[in-house]
Amino acid sequence: MNQKKVLSGFYVLLLSVMLVAGGVSSASAAAGTINVGALNDMTGATSDVGKDYALGIAEAIHYVNDTGGINGKMIKLHQFDYGYRVPEALTKYKLFQRLGCVAVLGWGTGDTEALSPTVTKDKMPYISASYSGHLTDPKKTPYNLFFATDYSTNARASITAWFDKKWPKHKDFGKRKPRFACSYMFASPYASAPIKAIKDQATILGFDIGADQDVSLFAIDTKSQMLAMKEFKADLIWHGNTTMSVSATIRDAYSLGVGADHIVNLWGLDENLPKLAAKAAEGTMGAAVCAFFGEKVPGMDKVVEYAKKYNPGIPADKRLIRTVQAWGDVLILREAMIRADKAGKLDGESILKLGFETMNNFDIGLGAPPVTFTATDHRVAGIVPVYEVKDGKFVLVEKVDLKGRWPEKWATDWIGW
Amino acid sequence: MSTTFLPCGVYHENYKQDHAWWQTKFIKSKMFLLFITLFFIIPWMSDSYSLSICNQIGYTILGALGVQLLIGFCGQVTLGHAAFLAVGAYVSTLLVLEFPWPAVFIELGLAYPISIFIAAITAGLWSVLFGLPSARVKGFYLILTTMAAQFITVDFIITQYVSQIGGRGQAFSLPLGTIKVGPWAWGVIDSDIKIYYMMIVLTIICVVGVVNLLRSRVGRAWVAIRDNDISAEVMGIDIIKYKLLAFFVAGFIGGIAGAVWISNLAAISPEHFPWFWSLWLVGVILIGGVGSIHGTIFGSIFMVVVMELLQMAVMPLADTYPKLLMDFLFIKEAAFGLAICAFLIFEPNGLAYRWWQAKNYFNLWPFSY
Numbered sequence: 001m002n003q004k005k006v007l008s009g010f011y012v013l014l015l016s017v018m019l020v021a022g023g024v025s026s027a028s029a030a031a032g033t034i035n036v037g038a039l040n041d042m043t044g045a046t047s048d049v050g051k052d053y054a055l056g057i058a059e060a061i062h063y064v065n066d067t068g069g070i071n072g073k074m075i076k077l078h079q080f081d082y083g084y085r086v087p088e089a090l091t092k093y094k095l096f097q098r099l100g101c102v103a104v105l106g107w108g109t110g111d112t113e114a115l116s117p118t119v120t121k122d123k124m125p126y127i128s129a130s131y132s133g134h135l136t137d138p139k140k141t142p143y144n145l146f147f148a149t150d151y152s153t154n155a156r157a158s159i160t161a162w163f164d165k166k167w168p169k170h171k172d173f174g175k176r177k178p179r180f181a182c183s184y185m186f187a188s189p190y191a192s193a194p195i196k197a198i199k200d201q202a203t204i205l206g207f208d209i210g211a212d213q214d215v216s217l218f219a220i221d222t223k224s225q226m227l228a229m230k231e232f233k234a235d236l237i238w239h240g241n242t243t244m245s246v247s248a249t250i251r252d253a254y255s256l257g258v259g260a261d262h263i264v265n266l267w268g269l270d271e272n273l274p275k276l277a278a279k280a281a282e283g284t285m286g287a288a289v290c291a292f293f294g295e296k297v298p299g300m301d302k303v304v305e306y307a308k309k310y311n312p313g314i315p316a317d318k319r320l321i322r323t324v325q326a327w328g329d330v331l332i333l334r335e336a337m338i339r340a341d342k343a344g345k346l347d348g349e350s351i352l353k354l355g356f357e358t359m360n361n362f363d364i365g366l367g368a369p370p371v372t373f374t375a376t377d378h379r380v381a382g383i384v385p386v387y388e389v390k391d392g393k394f395v396l397v398e399k400v401d402l403k404g405r406w407p408e409k410w411a412t413d414w415i416g417w
Numbered sequence: 418m419s420t421t422f423l424p425c426g427v428y429h430e431n432y433k434q435d436h437a438w439w440q441t442k443f444i445k446s447k448m449f450l451l452f453i454t455l456f457f458i459i460p461w462m463s464d465s466y467s468l469s470i471c472n473q474i475g476y477t478i479l480g481a482l483g484v485q486l487l488i489g490f491c492g493q494v495t496l497g498h499a500a501f502l503a504v505g506a507y508v509s510t511l512l513v514l515e516f517p518w519p520a521v522f523i524e525l526g527l528a529y530p531i532s533i534f535i536a537a538i539t540a541g542l543w544s545v546l547f548g549l550p551s552a553r554v555k556g557f558y559l560i561l562t563t564m565a566a567q568f569i570t571v572d573f574i575i576t577q578y579v580s581q582i583g584g585r586g587q588a589f590s591l592p593l594g595t596i597k598v599g600p601w602a603w604g605v606i607d608s609d610i611k612i613y614y615m616m617i618v619l620t621i622i623c624v625v626g627v628v629n630l631l632r633s634r635v636g637r638a639w640v641a642i643r644d645n646d647i648s649a650e651v652m653g654i655d656i657i658k659y660k661l662l663a664f665f666v667a668g669f670i671g672g673i674a675g676a677v678w679i680s681n682l683a684a685i686s687p688e689h690f691p692w693f694w695s696l697w698l699v700g701v702i703l704i705g706g707v708g709s710i711h712g713t714i715f716g717s718i719f720m721v722v723v724m725e726l727l728q729m730a731v732m733p734l735a736d737t738y739p740k741l742l743m744d745f746l747f748i749k750e751a752a753f754g755l756a757i758c759a760f761l762i763f764e765p766n767g768l769a770y771r772w773w774q775a776k777n778y779f780n781l782w783p784f785s786y
Contacts, residue, residue: 043750080728083750086689087473090681091725094466094609110688117593117683121607187576187687214577 033076034069034337034346036061037096038105044084045217046108046190048244049267049322053129054079055314056326057105059306064330070337070346086111093118102346103127103333105326109190112144119143123348125336125356127329131266131289132193136378137416143348145356147328147364147371148289149384151190151265152197152417155238157287157384157400158263159198162236163205165397166261166285170235179233181210183225183249184240185217190267191240196417198238204406210234215249217241222249226256234260242267247276254280261285270320274392285388285397290328291367292394293319299365303327324366331364332356332371382410436632455617460610468609470725472681475616477717479674480694481701482623482710483544483667488699489708490631491663492643493551494559496695497566500547501540501668503690504570505675507579508536510589510685513596515582526597526604529680533619537672543570544668545661552657555646567692576687589685596680606680619677623670628710630666639663643708700753704760706767715768720753727752 038057041050061077069075078099082088089111096104104119106112106128113134119126120143127145128135133152135144149157159180167178180202184191195212202209210232213225219241226249229237237253237260239246246268253260254277262284264273269286271293277284291297294304294316307319336355340346343354353375361370369381382403387394403410421442429435439445459471480502487493512532522528547566551559580589596606598615606612630636638659641649650656679685697720705716727748760767 085691085693086682087476088724091466091469091473094464094469098464098466110684110686113590113684114682121593186580187572189684189686189688 033074035076035078035096035099035101036103036105036333037092037099037101038077038079039082039089039092039096039107039111040079041084041107042081044082045188046084046242046267048272049242049270049320050084050107050129052320052322053107053326054081055307055311055319056303056323057330059303059310059323060327060330062310063302063306063327064334070334071341073341082107082111084108084110086114090114097122097124102348103337103351105329105333106130109193110188113189116141116144123352125333125348125351127333129325129329130190130193132190133197133414133417134193138376138378140416141378143352145332145352145373145378147332147368147380148266148325149287149369149381150379151194152414153379153382153402154266154287154289154384155194155198155263156201156402156414158285158386159201159205159207159236159238160400160402160405161386161398162261162263162285164400167235172235177206177208178235179210180207180236180238181212181229181232181234182238182240183213183215183222183229184238184265185245186212186214188217188241191217191265194240194265197414207236215239215241215245217245219245220248222252223256225249226252226258229253229260230256230258234258236261236263239264239268241265243270243272243276247273247281250277250280250284269387270322271317272320274389278392281389282391283388285386287384287400288321288387288394289368290321290324292321293323295367297365297367299327299331300324300367303366328364328366328368331366332359332362335359335362335364377415379415455621456614460613463613465609468613469681470721472609472612472616474717474721475613475620476674476678476681477698477701477721478620478714479616479623479670479677481698481705481713481717482627483670483674484698485702485705485707485710485713486627486639486670487663487667489702489712490636490643491639491660492555492646493548493660493663494556495563495667496560496699497547497563497568497570497692498667498671498698499690499692499694500566500570501544501671502675502678502694503575503687504540504543504668505533505536505672506679506685506690507575507589507675508539508672509533509676510591510679511579511582512536513679514589514591523597524600526599526601529596529598529606533673533676536676537669540672540675541665541669544664544671548661548664551660551664564692564695567695571687571690571692575690580687591679591683591685593683612680615680616677619673623673624710624714627666627670631710635659635662697753700757702767703757704767706769709767709769711772712767712769715772719768720756723752723756 040054041047042054058077058079061075065074078096078101080092082092093115103125106126109130109132112128112130115126120141123143125143125145131146131148131150133150135141136150167173182195182198186192199209213228215222215225239249239262246264250262264284264286266287266289269288274281291300303324304316307323336351337346339358340350340355343350356373357375359371359373361372363370369383371380383399383401385399386397388397423441439448484495484498487495509532512535513529518528547563550562554562593607594605598604598606606615638654641652641654642656642659646656701716701720702713704719706712764770
């Protein structure tokens with residue numbers, strides 16, 4: 001048999017295995033189980049933070065099933081990697097429908113916003129890792145939910161915390177306005193989602209706002225952008241990308257002597273940032289929506305236990321806050337499903353109306369603020385804890401009470417963007 | 418002359434006979450069956466997921482068709498075709514969302530069809546702009562200039578400027594019901610089946626259009642340029658004109674692809690048109706068969722369906738071997754590269770050649786010797 005025939009045979013065999021396995025995975029789960037879909041990025045542009053989140057989703061679902069599931073019914077998780085490619089996300093969503101999923105644990109802002117009108121039409125609760133402020137207004141996106149404070153709220157809180165705590169210590173305080181600029185990937189809906197809110201907050205606080213700098217999510221060299229920041233003499237830079245890109249940017253700012261302080265959006269702020277940016281990361285601030293992995297807070301023991309149990313090959317010091325965030329999203333979904341199931345209906349509309357929207361200061365633990373959803377507001381909390389890197393560790397700087405400080409703007413102006 | 422089967426031997430006396438569509442009743446029957454399958458059986462048998470796969474195949478065919486025309490028929494290698502898809506998508510989106518259409522156009526559902534046409538023209542002209550260097554450079558140098566199309570168009574112009582129009586930020590929202598074709602209530606494009614029908618009609622129109630072009634004087638000029646541009650010029654072909662025409666047609670079809678794809682999206686951002694997609698489209702024609710329209714279709718089906726199956730094959734195994742979730746998923750990306758390598762080494766003529774072999778086998782059966 002020649003080489004070509006052997007290869008052809010192997011190829012046919014491979015295709016057959018795929019067809020069979022594909023067919024098996026298309027079949028619905030057994031009766032008495034609840035199908036939940038999960039769409040993760042383990043190989044794409046945001047996989048630096050997406051892999052840990054994906055592991056956290058699977059581990060949290062194991063925990064839910066081990067502790068009685070949804071009133072005795074087990075969850076069958078259908079977890080897919082879509083490589084951060086929007087067309088694949090759209091297709092996978094249809095697959096979740098075929099599989100009879102009652103809810104979806106989604107990922108990025110691009111796919112979440114692209115799917116938003118569809119999930120609204122289908123009445124499919126879509127609990128995403130995108131905490132875009134655009135998804136918090138139930139009038140527009142009723143079925144988009146998450147356990148965390150949104151990017152816009154976090155950015156407003158971080159800027160405010162810097163303005164309160166650091167700017168008064170600056171040598172130019174009282175002499176001029178603080179200078180502020182943003183560094184993020186313009187093309188990324190995730191990174192650009194809170195820009196309007198950021199500029200609004202900077203204006204409210206009286207910043208001098210400079211030109212935005214376009215930094216790729218894949219960036220390893222950002223010197224030209226940081227030189228522009230240096231020329232502007234920025235006092236504060238907001239970074240909107242994920243950890244790899246943000247650490248490269250902060251390192252470049254440090255080596256070029258930009259002299260600005262840094263605040264970072266959620267997906268750029270994790271345990272890897274001080275490791276990758278080392279000294280350059282000192283003093284970096286940002287809002288964390290829950291405790292970091294392994295911190296001593298209620299519920300963290302289970303997160304650590306299940307990480308060890310189901311992924312023993314990954315040392316605990318390599319695990320990130322992303323795992324905890326995944327647990328946060330799974331735990332609010334579990335609570336919503338339990339409430340809907342107790343009320344007698346476990347469909348999308350019931351999970352939203354009888355589940356999520358009945359949560360009032362519901363405490364999921366994990367160092368996250370208590371969660372409240374109402375029929376008119378899907379922002380979970382108005383108080384945001386802001387952290388700072390000190391000696392390579394994250395320490396709490398301030399809990400910024402946006403709702404208390406700007407009650408009217410919070411109630412009406414700031415929702416949905 | 419229309420018989421059930423062609424007789425042995427070639428009896429054509431002129432180009433018209435040689436290049437005629439559907440020369441026998443047998444072929445006409447096959448085409449009729451294909452029509453029934455595409456327009457009735459597939460929509461009838463498919464659920465939303467299968468239809469979305471079909472729509473993705475249609476989008477890939479439309480995208481790859483222009484790449485096939487440039488690389489496979491005119492010999493102009495391109496690695497920036499996603500840029501023209503993006504131009505098509507953005508122009509049609511902007512026209513639908515921002516242009517002050519007269520009420521009668523909205524009522525008659527003409528805004529979107531007109532926007533598709535304008536988007537295609539714009540993408541075609543934009544493609545010509547980046548095809549201009551083909552007058553001077555070819556091969557690797559042309560690849561670089563076409564790559565520039567991607568970075569200048571998507572990463573610079575669309576991201577920095579076009580996306581800012583309307584003040585929404587980086588993404589344009591296209592709420593359900595925004596896109597309407599025709600004056601009828603069911604003309605609102607709000608379901609997979611409607612997208613499927615629109616996609617299939619436009620794909621057929623584009624495929625038939627390109628095949629017809631290839632049968633014409635223009636097509637023969639492109640093939641001559643592909644085979645040897647110097648000889649073509651010696652024969653009197655204006656190679657710059659025909660190269661630019663190829664870029665225009667490729668961009669035009671790419672513009673249609675982008676404009677149609679927005680009907681499948683609720684929001685559009687530059688992230689939807691990464692450079693990887695340009696590379697992907699080249700992979701599609703390499704696997705399907707360079708220089709073959711069949712190849713474009715087979716390549717698109719292969720790439721979309723195989724990737725779906727690969728993904729689904731991994732997930733059940735991950736229940737038993739959780740580590741696969743982390744490690745084995747890379748095979749999905751690796752499979753794409755591996756498939757291209759394998760086809761280049763073992764089947765450089767692509768799936769189209771296998772199709773041709775299979776067809777010949779059955780045509781000659783049982784006396785194939």
